[in-house]
């Protein structure tokens with residue numbers, strides 16, 4: 649049995665009267681590529697935000713390699729305390745900040761690209777390297793800081809070379825064409841040395857050729873960096889081709905999950921989403 653990387657249990661996220669995510673449970677195992685699909689507004693990005701500490705969910709918990717990173721069980725909502733196979737009882741409220749979750753090994757990209765537009769390609773990746781190293785700042789002497797800094801700069805250059813971005817290292821992030829900005833965002837995520845990479849619509853705005861290249865790119869980086877991948881995507885050809893398993897959301901609720909073949913022939917999924925996927 650493969651190791652459980654991400655365990656999301658009964659996550660609910662309510663915004664005023666809107667229940668964006670409704671009692672969602674998801675598991676992702678080591679080495680998998682798992683897709684989260686569903687119509688616009690289904691709650692996919694909100695689910696990502698609950699995992700990465702952007703939102704504190706109204707209810708539920710998330711663990712990463714068996715350790716609780718997010719947990720909220722308001723009184724009255726949960727009759728029993730949950731028990732965790734590794735750490736005993738879940739504490740009632742745990743909410744790590746996004747940067748601590750990044751340090752634990754979860755990196756993500758955003759539906760709307762978020763780069764430092766006025767920084768260069770190199771600087772964008774270096775900043776991410778710093779996020780990884782921050783924990784050492786207080787304990788390190790100046791000399792070690794200097795060495796650390798040099799190491800991070802070298803690693804940044806190596807990563808840019810691997811990602812085919814080295815020639816563009818001194819360009820402003822905002823000057824890159826859209827497809828390369830997406831690739832830079834992924835490179836920045838990789839710079840934090842994640843175990844789990846979460847991609848929010850990585851192929852958005854891409855043509856079929858670019859989407860095809862992205863599919864190969866995702867498989868390539870997954871193998872190279874020993875990643876587990878959780879991705880939100882609307883391009884069904886990409887999803888069906890590279891996913892091991894798929895979870896389908898509609899109005900915040902899980903309506904199906906299974907292999908691509910199982911999900912593709914699921915009538916509920918066809919009715920709620922696949923039948924109208926071109927409009928999404």
Ligand SMILES: Nc1ncnc2c1ncn2[C@@H]1O[C@H](COP(=O)(O)OP(=O)(O)O)[C@@H](O)[C@H]1O
Nearest residue numbers: 663666668686687688689690691692693694695
């Ligand atoms: N910060 C927020 N405040 C209020 N409503 C939100 C917020 N974020 C998302 N929503 C609502 O939650 C629902 C799910 O949104 P979202 O997770 O972005 O969907 P998806 O990513 O599947 O398209 C939508 O109705 C959206 O308007």
Ligand SMILES: [Mg+2]
Nearest residue numbers: 692693694759
């Ligand atoms: Mg979204």
